[in-house]
Amino acid sequence: MVEEEEIMKFLANVEDPEMKISVIDLGLIYGLKIESAHVEIDMTLTSPGCPVAPELMAAVHRAALMADGIESAHVNLTFSPLWDPRVHASEDAKLDLGIF
Helix, strand or coil: CCCHHHHHHHHCCCECCCCCCEHHHHCCEEEEEEECCEEEEEECCCCCCCCCHHHHHHHHHHHHHCCCCCCEEEEEECCCCCCCHHHHCCHHHHHHHCCC
């Protein structure tokens, strides 16, 4: 059985191309659901009109497939709740974003 931590390790390598911060540190990954060799990923974007949405979602998809034992992945885009860096970002990301 694939562990969530293994998939998150690969997702941590995916950076928002504009902010140069990982989707994990930004808090854009809201959840994972693993069923056998398939993973469903709930993610959001920094804004609903994010111009790099397709690129970022594709990168998350590819990264999830790198985990041993994962044969398929689906990225579900959600805006509920809306992303708020003060709530969702890691402490390191907050510093990089200038949020104190």
